[in-house]
Amino acid sequence: MDTEYNALQMTAEEYNERVRAWGETVRSRSLGTLVAETQTYSGNLRSRLKAATDMDRGDGLAHAVAFKFMRYGVFVAYGVGNGYIRQGGRVVRGSHNPNRHVAAGPMRRRPVDWLDNNIEEHIHGLADIAGDYYGDRAAREVLNQIDRVTIAKK
Secondary structure, three states: OHHHHHHHOOOHHHHHHHHHHHHHHHHHHHHHHHHHHOOHHHHHHHHHOEEEEEOOOOOOOOOEEEEEOOOHHHHHHHOOOOOEEEEOOEEEEOOOOOOOOOOOOOOOOOOOOOOHHHHHHHHHHHHHHHHHHHOHHHHHHHHHOHHHOOOOOO
């Protein structure tokens, strides 16, 4: 019985590869969202979006997936920048700088949930990978940490 159970367990290499593949899936989906939902202003954001699996703890196991992107990816998620600000939870024309005049005009920006939504849609897959390797306790921990991997919108 023990031999059969051990044969079904995932190896560390399989675990690391599945975590890397999960990160690439989320990156690919996020890239697709950027292509479908944004115009030219997100070109560098698209080309420099990367998923990285962190394995620096010395045990050889993946323990974090990071999504690296240009800083203005946060502004795209908020729908702000270049004459647009968030006020009362909405995007409006304006500036927080009282010395800057922003001309009235049509609203051309809107928040684009290009990363968070894709993480949230796939987080259960990462929890399943962790659960297969570490057990149910780890799966609960991954689901409890979702607020640490998304862009905090205030």
